Amino acid sequence: MIGRAGEIADAIREESNIMIVGHADADGITATGIIASALEREGIAYGVKIIKQLDEDALSEIREANYPLTAFVDLGSGVIDELDFKRVVMDHHSPGGSDQKLHLNPHLFGHDGSTELSGAGSAYLVAKALSNRNSDLSSLAIVGAVGDMQTKSMGKLISLNREILQDAIKAEKISLIGDIELFGRETKPIHKMLEYASDPIIPGITSNEAAAIAFLNSVGIELKNDRWRRWVDLNFEERGRVVSALVKYLIKGGYGKRARRLVGEVYIMVEEEKGTELHDAKEFSTLLNATARYDMGEVGLKVAMGDRGDYLQKARSLLSGHRLQLAIGFDVLREIGFVNGKMVKYVHAGNAVRDTLLGTLLNMMLTSGEVERDKPLLGFAESDDGKIKVSSRGTKELVDRGLHLNEVMSAAAQKVGGIGGGHDIAAGATIDVGKEEKFLEVAEEIIDGQYGRAI
Numbered sequence: 001m002i003g004r005a006g007e008i009a010d011a012i013r014e015e016s017n018i019m020i021v022g023h024a025d026a027d028g029i030t031a032t033g034i035i036a037s038a039l040e041r042e043g044i045a046y047g048v049k050i051i052k053q054l055d056e057d058a059l060s061e062i063r064e065a066n067y068p069l070t071a072f073v074d075l076g077s078g079v080i081d082e083l084d085f086k087r088v089v090m091d092h093h094s095p096g097g098s099d100q101k102l103h104l105n106p107h108l109f110g111h112d113g114s115t116e117l118s119g120a121g122s123a124y125l126v127a128k129a130l131s132n133r134n135s136d137l138s139s140l141a142i143v144g145a146v147g148d149m150q151t152k153s154m155g156k157l158i159s160l161n162r163e164i165l166q167d168a169i170k171a172e173k174i175s176l177i178g179d180i181e182l183f184g185r186e187t188k189p190i191h192k193m194l195e196y197a198s199d200p201i202i203p204g205i206t207s208n209e210a211a212a213i214a215f216l217n218s219v220g221i222e223l224k225n226d227r228w229r230r231w232v233d234l235n236f237e238e239r240g241r242v243v244s245a246l247v248k249y250l251i252k253g254g255y256g257k258r259a260r261r262l263v264g265e266v267y268i269m270v271e272e273e274k275g276t277e278l279h280d281a282k283e284f285s286t287l288l289n290a291t292a293r294y295d296m297g298e299v300g301l302k303v304a305m306g307d308r309g310d311y312l313q314k315a316r317s318l319l320s321g322h323r324l325q326l327a328i329g330f331d332v333l334r335e336i337g338f339v340n341g342k343m344v345k346y347v348h349a350g351n352a353v354r355d356t357l358l359g360t361l362l363n364m365m366l367t368s369g370e371v372e373r374d375k376p377l378l379g380f381a382e383s384d385d386g387k388i389k390v391s392s393r394g395t396k397e398l399v400d401r402g403l404h405l406n407e408v409m410s411a412a413a414q415k416v417g418g419i420g421g422g423h424d425i426a427a428g429a430t431i432d433v434g435k436e437e438k439f440l441e442v443a444e445e446i447i448d449g450q451y452g453r454a455i
Helices: 002-013 026-042 056-065 077-082 119-130 132-147 159-170 190-195 209-218 236-252 281-293 297-304 310-336 355-368 396-401 405-415 436-454
Strands: 017-023 045-051 069-073 087-090 174-180 263-269 345-348 377-382 388-393 419-422 426-431
Touching: 002 026, 002 069, 002 087, 002 119, 017 026, 017 056, 026 045, 026 069, 026 119, 026 132, 026 281, 026 297, 045 056, 045 297, 069 119, 077 419, 087 119, 119 132, 119 159, 132 159, 132 174, 132 263, 132 281, 159 174, 174 236, 190 209, 209 236, 263 281, 281 297, 281 310, 281 355, 297 310, 310 345, 310 355, 355 377, 355 388, 355 426, 377 436, 388 405, 388 436, 405 419, 405 426, 405 436, 426 436
Parallel strands: 017 045, 017 069, 069 087, 345 377
Antiparallel strands: 174 263, 377 388, 388 426, 419 426
16 A cells, blocks of 8 residues: 555656545545645645535536646545546545556555545555655544544554554654543533433433433532533543443443443544544544535635634534534434335435435434344435435444445445445435435345345
């Protein structure tokens, strides 16, 4: 992979003006930020385009822009053979073609792109090949990997991601600690962190503010002094007391597996202010995701590249709205309900939820206990361009049985004239209105076949 990264770096050095095309999520935004920062240091001019998907409309716009070189980050592998212009690709999604020229993707080198290297990680390898001074950009690659949920299967970064983590630690950009992994360590009041716990769910406490407060009171935690205390405000002994009590609570309730997911590796952004969204890599990635979900990825890019003024405030405003929309969307999906198909559970949200939130909402459903985890979840929603966005989410157990959602989304979409791709555990597609039933039929056939092959 290092050799391929070097080849791409050489191709970049030859140009004076480059278009960067990045995917509209935290991984894509950090990947774009890494390459943009590296180009600035090399004195190379660049333009940026952050997009939801690389469909024919997007490709036409890129061709019309007519840059001497286009750098695709966190996307491009799925349509690699259609990129009929001068380009380099730094991605981690399953490749959809045979062209390996100037194409850096972990799958091409025997690595898993859903757990071992993110799109931002691929971009970082190229940035480092451009110059060793770009080692400080490793922290952005970690934010991208965490945002892409690359810690989910093992509870920590592994393989190539871990090598990048070591670069970030060596550069004194990130510190690694063992701590509670619930979202909101930095910014939420302690009782709210417990109330909103979703990975893992804490039965009887999650979604119950009074129960969360009562639990903390029972272990002697002071909730407020001059303001509500956050997890980062607790001392070491207090944190240990809460974690110990939570573990005992879950084990007593028969949820021992969930107890094991409470504590793990936490990645701290050393130079960021404690108690802010930027101090914890998980919260940082959520902030960036919020900007992308509302078509404001350029705001997230500015934050990723160091803006701590107006753009950061805009990003925080988008995050606040994002949290509200997720809560509303979760209730909407719960109310509509999932249909229990032969091989999947599916829901059609129409225009009741934003299509860019659908994947996140499916993930929330999987971790919430609201639906059984025996089948992958699939959702349909109307997008602003009059198409149907399809999102799918699975579990590690289902992947181990043979599920590969990238293959499902890609092949089913192709059958109905759409486009799809992603990872084995999470993938998406875009299809025309009215094609949902046929798409679902094909998807279920493919999944049935995947399980049969595994057996």
